[in-house]
Amino acid sequence: MIITEAPSKFTDLEKMSVQEILSNINKEDQTVPAAVSKAIPQIEELVEGVVARMQQGGRLFYIGAGTSGRLGILDASECPPTYGVPHGLVVGLIAGGDTAIRKAVEHAEDDEALAWKDLQAHNITAKDSVVGIAASGRTPYVLGGIRKASENGIFTGGISCNSNTELSAVADVGIELIVGPEFVTGSTRMKSGTAQKLALNMISTTVMIRLGKVRGNKMVDMQLSNKKLVKRAVKMIMEDTGVSEAKAKELLEAHGSVRKAVDSFRAVSS
Template structure:
């Protein structure tokens, strides 16, 4: 397999560049990422629609990945409950090597082809659920094994990779291939590839939550009110929606505990 993510950088003698030249080079490469994602929008739409359909019927969304890809999945999953007020087990991110690997690389964790399925068993994954594999290379054994076994059990599979083809794409019902080209630092896929995966994850989880009714107008009406900034944001949402003053909106939010409940109760 010809992995574009491992091809040599287009930049030579980077160590001799000035700081500004290094930054300009990285920025020039980053500019290409959104256009690469744009080319993959039809694939992203298919994956998103399939995941939303499953979740409307009570299914969950799982991400598996190693290294940067795994961390990005954990981040996306962890942000769904506070942003959209959904249960913590609706979207689950699993990284090769366990939670320790979020902060510190775990040696050889991504090379075990059987471990992902073992990790998924802790959550009793079943045919109602969806599994999305994350890997810049498209070849990570941990992800390949997890997807293949999940498919054998009738679980919907998808992936977000930065090379065309490969075993992870082959193991996915709904693959997303975002080819961003060689990295600024040869093989450093935490850069353009990681950015591309983050953009796609933002799209996937956000669009799914919209389909699940977790956005009204353009507002996060079910967000968790975990700090003063979010309480203030929620109060302003209510004031704007009901055309009332800030103090009355704050009282409603305190009484009902969420933007959605406060607005619905006031309009009923």
């Protein structure tokens, strides 16, 4: 039996009090960062490969089914507003298409040919990278996509939550986040999903930093899509330049981003 399908260490969950359920879930969740930490060497290898290709004009694709697919889409969708990169630089694909983001599409994850078709719709090339996400490490949609990508000279990675998975075997870089049995047996949206989310945070954040999308510790290229972010941007400009709030607002309105506002001020001041 694979680890993600192993019986929970807890029994008679329905007999637990609410406090006991919450506390036990929390105790299990505390083991997740340690599992992710053990995979840092593999995560590093993946990031290095992705960055090298993105510096040559490549893109990053995530492919997955169910929870894994939704996590990939979430990570991809947050890159443009956070780092000001174009939509389409990081792409999340889920078995069954956009409908599956909200509602499961029957048997979509069992189609080994579907992911490659989805990738081809984006005119994928050897400059790109594809990361398959599957807690079990054996989801046909993901395996088929990674196999075809590899056959076509595309750099690939796999994120799973079992040991020695088929996904790790077919990907260039296999990342295995071994979090153990779930609190509710087989419910991989729990610890496995949390581990995948942590790894994806690490991958996309590190990639964007290496691509120069962070200065110091600030999101200087973030999209100014609401009042909160505009206020944050004004504060960042004030901190980096020492100007007043009014001047910072003026610079931001004139240049449209923290990076451009700060660079313009420094150019004039030098």
